[in-house]
Amino acid sequence: xxxxxxxxxxxxxxxxxxxxxxxxxxxxxxxxxxxxxxxxxxxxxxxxxxxxxxxxxxxxxxxxxxxxxxxxxxxxxxxxxxxxxxxxxxxxxxxxxxxxxxxxxxxxxxxxxxxxxxxxxxxxxxxxxxxxxxxxxxxxxxxxxxxxxxxxxxxxxxxxxxxxxxxxxxxxxxxxxxxxxxxxxxxxxxxxxxxxxxxxxxxxxxxxxxxxxxxxxxxxxxxxxxxxxxxxxxxxxxxxxxxxxxxxxxxxxxxxxxxxxxxxxxxxxxxxxxxxxxxxxxxxxxxxxxxxxxxxxxxxxxxxxxxxxxxxxxxxxxxxxxxxxxxxxxxxxxxxxxxxxxxxxxxxxxxxxxxxxxxxxxxxxxxxxxxxxxxxxxxxxxxxxxxxxxxxxxxxxxxxxxxxxxxxxxxxxxxxxxxxxxxxxxxxxxxxxxxxxxxxxxxxxx
Numbered sequence: 001x002x003x004x005x006x007x008x009x010x011x012x013x014x015x016x017x018x019x020x021x022x023x024x025x026x027x028x029x030x031x032x033x034x035x036x037x038x039x040x041x042x043x044x045x046x047x048x049x050x051x052x053x054x055x056x057x058x059x060x061x062x063x064x065x066x067x068x069x070x071x072x073x074x075x076x077x078x079x080x081x082x083x084x085x086x087x088x089x090x091x092x093x094x095x096x097x098x099x100x101x102x103x104x105x106x107x108x109x110x111x112x113x114x115x116x117x118x119x120x121x122x123x124x125x126x127x128x129x130x131x132x133x134x135x136x137x138x139x140x141x142x143x144x145x146x147x148x149x150x151x152x153x154x155x156x157x158x159x160x161x162x163x164x165x166x167x168x169x170x171x172x173x174x175x176x177x178x179x180x181x182x183x184x185x186x187x188x189x190x191x192x193x194x195x196x197x198x199x200x201x202x203x204x205x206x207x208x209x210x211x212x213x214x215x216x217x218x219x220x221x222x223x224x225x226x227x228x229x230x231x232x233x234x235x236x237x238x239x240x241x242x243x244x245x246x247x248x249x250x251x252x253x254x255x256x257x258x259x260x261x262x263x264x265x266x267x268x269x270x271x272x273x274x275x276x277x278x279x280x281x282x283x284x285x286x287x288x289x290x291x292x293x294x295x296x297x298x299x300x301x302x303x304x305x306x307x308x309x310x311x312x313x314x315x316x317x318x319x320x321x322x323x324x325x326x327x328x329x330x331x332x333x334x335x336x337x338x339x340x341x342x343x344x345x346x347x348x349x350x351x352x353x354x355x356x357x358x359x360x361x362x363x364x365x366x367x368x369x370x371x372x373x374x375x376x377x378x379x380x381x382x383x384x385x386x387x388x389x390x391x392x393x394x395x396x397x398x399x400x401x402x403x404x405x406x407x408x409x410x411x412x413x414x415x416x417x418x419x420x421x422x423x424x425x426x427x428x429x430x431x432x433x434x435x436x437x438x439x440x441x442x443x444x445x446x
Contacts, residue, residue, distance in 0.1 A: 021367075041385065044378040048391045051379075055357035057321050059340065062094055062350040064101050069344030071114050072331040075121040076167075076293075079336045081138060083124055084350055085112025091126055093138060094350070096335070105148045107134055114163035116172060118184070123151060125172055127160040133174065135184070154187050156180070162202045168210060175200035179215050181227060193225050195232045195445075204245050208252035214269075216242040220442075222257060224269060236272045236444040238265070244288045248312065250295025258286035262408075264300055265440055266312065272444055275437040279310045281317040283404035288331045292338045292355070299341050299355075301329030304401055307343055307353065320395040321353050 015022060030036065067088035075081050081102070082094040089108040092101050108128025117124040117138070127133045134150040158177035165172040170184040179200050180189035197217035206212035211227040222242060223235040240260040248254040254276065257265045264279035264286055284303035291298045297318070301307050305326055308317035327346035334341060334355070341353040354361075364372065382388050397405070419433055 040378055041382055043375065044382040044385075045387055045391070047375040047379055048388050051358040052391060052394070057319070057353045057357040058323065059352040059354060059361070060099055061352065062099060062101075063348075064092060064104070065090065065348045065350075067348060068327075068330065068346040069348065069350055070111055070330050072333045072342055072344045072350070073115045073117060073124070074333050074336055074342070075117045075124075075138075076336060077121050082333075082342060082350070083115045083117065083138075084344060085115045085126060085128075086348070087111050089128060089130075091115060091136070096340075096352070099352075103140065103148050105136075107136075107150070108132060113161050114174075116163050116165040118165050118172075119168050119170070125163055125165060127156075127163045127174055129159070131156045131158070131160060133160070133163070133182070152184075154182065159199070161199060164204050164213075166205050166210070167207050173203045173205065173213055175203040175215055179203055179213070179223075179225060181213075191227060191230070193223075193232050195221070195223055195235055197221055201241065202244050204247055204255075206247050206252055207249045214245050214247070214255060216245050216257065222267075234272065234444070234446055237442040238440060239442060243286065246289045246291050246298060248291055248295050248298075249293060251312075254312075256289050256291070256298055258289040258300055258302075260285045262286065262302070262304075264289060264298075264310065273438070273441060274435070275440045277313065277315055278436055278440065279315055279317075281308055281320070282306070283401055283408060287329060290333050292334050293336060294338050297355075299332050299334065301332040301343055301345075303328045304404065305329065305345075305398070306401060307332060307341065309341070309355065316393070317395075318392075319357055320397065321357075322398055322401075323351070324398075325349075326351065 013023065065086045067086045069084050070087050071085040073083045080096050082096055083091065084094065085091045089106050089110060089112055090104060091107045091112055092104040095102050107126050108130050110129030112126055112128050115124055115126045123135055123137050125133060125135050133154040133156060135152040136150050140148045156174065160174050160176045162175040163172060171181060173179060173181050177199055178192050178194040181191040182189050197219035199218045201216045201218060203213060203215040213225050215223050217223065218241060220239065220241050221235050221237050222245065224233045226233045238259065242257040242259050244258040246256050253269050255267055255269065259265060262282045262284060266276040266279065268276050282300065282302045282304055286300050286302040289298055289300045297309055297311050299307060299309050305322060305328055307321040307329060309319040310317050325347060329343050329345045331344040332341065339355055341355055343351050343353065379388070
């Protein structure tokens, strides 16, 4: 005789105390839940709406500069320090956890054009309008005294507009009348590159390829350099100037340009005939761009006094941050843990923002964390639905931005009507419209 028994332990079905949650056992068979998908869609819509309701991106500000903040830099292997340079020549090192200034010094006469930490993160370099490059200790020994002195000072023969340090080696590059590559221990440049432009606006080292760097110039050109050769490698021309360039840290063959024509352009260095993506939404010149350490998104700031966050594969911004008192934004940066965004603007303030507007700052309990992951998966699953797309795209913009956007839309519709008229009244071979991603590149040199 066969006897079937059910064996159950009391721990699996009973609460240990009144504070515990009663366990509910459900049958997950889809046959028993025919409306499961519609319920999940409703949950995704509610979760998207709640994200908009509870969106509070502004965390705080760092006040202390007496002139506009022109450049910012975080340290790749440290979360706490932040370096800022102002238009009056002052540099400050901030402690982000306490939101306080660790130390400050008048480093240059005129603008501080750039700050960049070294590969180890123990020192950093600054350059300014006075043609000086100075090396500073992040934590100087003379912190107790009144003044902080630089470790090293290099006099450049040309004007300086930007600086960037190598990711691994003890080399750094400066932009100005030419692109110069320096060694930390030498007072003269190792290499100097120039390709037919009056001045170079910005320069950046590639995070993966040790000998590769890129620059943007005042002749609307973007140039790639190989340190192993004595001449620039490739160059292409855009319709307008690019103010900044940023390499993707996870896909180091791709880079993004912050352009004067209100757009950002993603390029693959292996194919410079066309842009990978045109990122729109700014209504004025884009001044700075910075990638998240994850490489999946980047942040930009511009003359329209807004900060926008873009996904690398999206042409429209995911978030738009602005405040009433924030003026033109000169510099943006991500924190090393990609949780926060830092912006420096013309109103002398550095502002701290959350990279996810509705994300809570505290530590979530286990159940709450699991629920957020579940709702995030639902939002991703139903992201293509029209209702969810409409809610996600809705941003409350300042009146000036909204007005400029409407004028821009009218101009764009007018241009489309002209194209349609040309198509209708010309031959077939003459009416071919060049794609927008190809129109971006005016000319390429090899």
